[in-house]
Amino acid sequence: MKTLITFLLIAFLSACSLVPKPELNITEAKLNPVSETMQNLMAKPGPKYPIPVAVYSFRDQTGQYKPQQNVSSFSTAVTQGATSMLVQTLLDSKWFTPVEREGLQNLLTERKITKKQTVKAKKEEVPQLTNARLLLEGGIISYETNISTGGAGVEYYGIGASELYREDQVTIYLRAVDVHTGKVMMSVSTTKRVFSQEMRAGLIRFTSLNRLAEAEIGFTTNEPVQFCVLQAIELAVSELVEKGVALGYWAPA
Numbered sequence: 001m002k003t004l005i006t007f008l009l010i011a012f013l014s015a016c017s018l019v020p021k022p023e024l025n026i027t028e029a030k031l032n033p034v035s036e037t038m039q040n041l042m043a044k045p046g047p048k049y050p051i052p053v054a055v056y057s058f059r060d061q062t063g064q065y066k067p068q069q070n071v072s073s074f075s076t077a078v079t080q081g082a083t084s085m086l087v088q089t090l091l092d093s094k095w096f097t098p099v100e101r102e103g104l105q106n107l108l109t110e111r112k113i114t115k116k117q118t119v120k121a122k123k124e125e126v127p128q129l130t131n132a133r134l135l136l137e138g139g140i141i142s143y144e145t146n147i148s149t150g151g152a153g154v155e156y157y158g159i160g161a162s163e164l165y166r167e168d169q170v171t172i173y174l175r176a177v178d179v180h181t182g183k184v185m186m187s188v189s190t191t192k193r194v195f196s197q198e199m200r201a202g203l204i205r206f207t208s209l210n211r212l213a214e215a216e217i218g219f220t221t222n223e224p225v226q227f228c229v230l231q232a233i234e235l236a237v238s239e240l241v242e243k244g245v246a247l248g249y250w251a252p253a
Helices: 002-018 036-043 082-093 104-120 225-247
Strands: 051-054 096-099 134-156 159-178 184-206 212-222
Touching: 036 082, 036 225, 082 096, 082 134, 082 225, 134 184, 134 225, 159 225, 184 225
Parallel strands: 051 096, 051 134
Antiparallel strands: 134 159, 159 184, 184 212
């Protein structure tokens, strides 16, 4: 019996080297990979002239915080940088030219400083700001946890293994408004599932009356919520472009 337990422990410790672990050394920063949605959008012909659009705010409207047991947490469940994500997606799409509106006060302050300097130097005046043709509104309107949960496991004679999974869901809305008329030209809603998985295996066995051998191995994988929000935004922008073409609001070059 002791020989069997010793063999199992050696095999268990040897298997630990097969579990993927984060590298201990400092890794370099990487650019975010381009999703399939953006690759398809960038592969299509763009417009003759990009459409100037303004995004004042594209924020988290869920008001949810990360659930933590026995701890008061003020960390939000979803990213607060969705406006920056949307602006970057609009630039990458090549269909739109975003104009700065989120930091408008900072821009106006800097323009005042520049204008004073140009007046003293008797140079040409600072040009006017670019007008937006469309106003993009919306936000993250829902983040639902535990949409679906489940798992499977087996245990026999103190040796067992199990697998658990959980799915959350994030939903966003994006609408395009005509600046001249105030008309809502179109509205798009997209949803992305957030997947989490846990796998474990363990051994519990009494080697003698007062001695208990216990070993456990496992790992978890969790989709980053900010990347799921980014993918939902990219799909919404792609759908906005296709809807505009179908309705005749704009056309590819």
